[in-house]
Amino acid sequence: MSRTVPLNARERRALDGIEAGLSRDASLRRRLRLIGLRARAQRLGRAPALRPGPHLLVLLPVSLFLLVAGITTSAAGFIWAFAGCWLLTGITLLRLLSRTLRGPDRRFPPRPFV
Structure with a gap:
């Protein structure tokens, strides 16, 4: 009481x-x-929902294409391009996972991907 x-x-x-x-x-x-x-x-x-940005939706197919092209042709250019693209894709995936676990913060919008 x-x-x-x-x-x-x-x-x-x-x-x-x-x-x-x-x-x-x-x-x-x-x-x-x-x-x-x-x-x-x-x-x-x-x-919380995963909402990938447009840059991630572009990087994933490009990375897969470069992976297949690098494996089939064994050309150094494709392999190096895949390494760089995969690095950007991995960083973007980590940022997405971090943002999802941290939760949304409407006061500070996500920075644009460079």
Whole structure:
């Protein structure tokens, strides 16, 4: 059984000051929003969705093409092109996985892939 005790004016001002300070804290708001999003995803029984960008949708087929071309022709140019493209694809996949595990942050949009 909980009892509510009215606050006097001094306590009310102190509480209002604390609440104002917490409402200005951007990192706290972001953390609380992420906690809410993760809790909602757990309630719904699903993980956050993977949303690959267009650069990843281009890099994966190009990497596969260069892999097949490098294997069939054994040309050094295809092999080096595959190595560079696969490195970019791996970095992009790691960023996507990291962003998915960390959760969305609408305040800081993802940087464009260079």
